[in-house]
Amino acid sequence: MHHISDEQRRIRLGRRHLLAPSLRTASPVSVADAVVALHATDAATVFLSTCARLSEAGVVPVEQALYGDVSLVRQLSMRNTLFVVSRELAPCVDASNARTVAAKERRTFLKHLADDGNGLDERWLAGVEQQTLAALADRGTATGTELSAAVAALRTKITVFPGKKAEGVQGVASRVIRILAAEGRIRRDRLRGSWTSSQFRWAASEPWPSEDPAQARAELARRWLRSYGPATEADLKWWTGWGLGAVREAMTAVGATEVRLGDGAAGWVLPEDMEPEPAPEPWAALLPALDPSAMGWADRGFHLPAGHREALFDRSGNIGPTVWWNGRIVGGWAQRADGEPVWRLLSDVGREASAAIEAEASRFSQWVGQARVTPRFRTPLERELTT
Known part of the structure; x- marks a missing residue:
């Protein structure tokens, strides 16, 4: 069986995720497509992940893509x-994910x-x-x-989980x-504050055109394999949230x-994607925190030393800010109250790497x-570095 080494996987990560300086792009849309999807639970992550991969980093082009041309x-x-x-x-x-999520939210x-x-019932909710x-x-x-000030019904309060320990009024x-946002009937527009805020204004939108769910899952799997392959079935199952049957169908x-990974496990690539790639500079x-390059796989052993996990993850499994060198996570970083970026290396990387990390901090x-x-999900090392 064809073998793809951990080193080759790290080379692919640096190239395909646009992290090597010569491969950076001028387009926020190209960044999103390179990693398939940018984590957006924390609004600032979208800007930080994108600017790490832009040839000319800046807030303006990201805001234009999000709120101007809505690309x-x-x-x-x-x-x-x-x-x-x-x-x-x-x-x-x-079609492959969001409709299912929206239906569950409504139920x-x-x-x-x-x-x-x-x-209060479905008819009341429709009104x-x-x-x-x-x-x-x-x-x-x-x-x-x-919106709550304009629509009296939005000020309604209900008791959730009545009679149970978790009972409360919401x-x-x-x-x-x-629900309206999940169904694509409204969208998140400009933030109320700066780009680091998570408080949005809302704007009207139209639901996306209907696509066949199976075909959509196949297309998403194709793009994911191109960006993250070789990878396992378990990786794709974790990333998408699909059942194993849907993963295998896609x-x-x-x-x-099928290929053999560095640890001997079975991985998968697109049929035209077997050849090795040259290392970038x-x-x-x-x-x-939550950058796609750290969150793209369930098993991150090829780029994340096991001994680094305790310092870099919170208790829920969310990864914090990370320092990378040639496809490996070698430490973590934070921003102090005075704005200074500060980091700690958890691996011995040498002078060349240290100089490159300094240059990235300056950038x-x-x-x-x-x-x-300040990341929404605080990790032990990030907290320590900010004190």
Whole structure:
């Protein structure tokens, strides 16, 4: 069986994820497509991940793509997580993942309404949604608070999990807005504050055109294998949140070819993707929490030493800011209150790597300017570096 070494996997990562300086791009859309999808749970991550791969890093081109020409869009999709993808890929992500997520969100909320016992049902929810859409159409864009002020029903409160330990009272506004966004009927527009904020304004949108779910899963698997292959079935299952049957169906549809990985496990690549690639120039990167290059696989052993996990992950399995050298995670970094980036190396990397990391830290400082970034998911090393 054809063998692809861990070193070759790291070379592919540096090249295909646009992390080597000579491979950076001028286009935020090209960045998103290179990694298939940018994690967007933390709004700042989108900017940090994109600028790490731009030839001319800066906030303006990312904002233009997100809010100007809307060539990048946010979708609640894989693993019920918020991602940013290119507008071209969005219908595929919608059919393969987001529709299922949206349907589950609606079912869950309707159950909460029924459990509340006050007669709130699907018909009531449809009316609230229409009122919310009308209020948004009147305003063009609005925050959740502004929509709640305009639509009295959004100020309704319900009891969730009645009679159970988790019982509590919740407002419905955030759930109604979340469902409308998951179904593509509204979208997240400009942030209320700077690019580091996670408070959005909302704008009207149209649901994505219908695509066949099986064909969409195959296309998403093809793009993922191109960016992350060779990889295992378990990697694709974890990344997408699909069942194993759907993963294997998609792999078969794209003609995925089995190869042997460095640890002896079976991996998969696209049939035309067997040949080795030349190494790019040596490269260093400071990547943010939840960056796709760290979150693309369930098994990250080929680029993440096992001894580094405790310092770099939170208790829920979210990876924090990482320092990279030639395809390996070699440490973690943070930004202090005064804006200075600071890092700690967990591997001995030598003088060349240290100089390259210094240069990346300087590049980060230049484009970030006065902004201050605190990850939503704090890890032990990130917390320690900021004290």
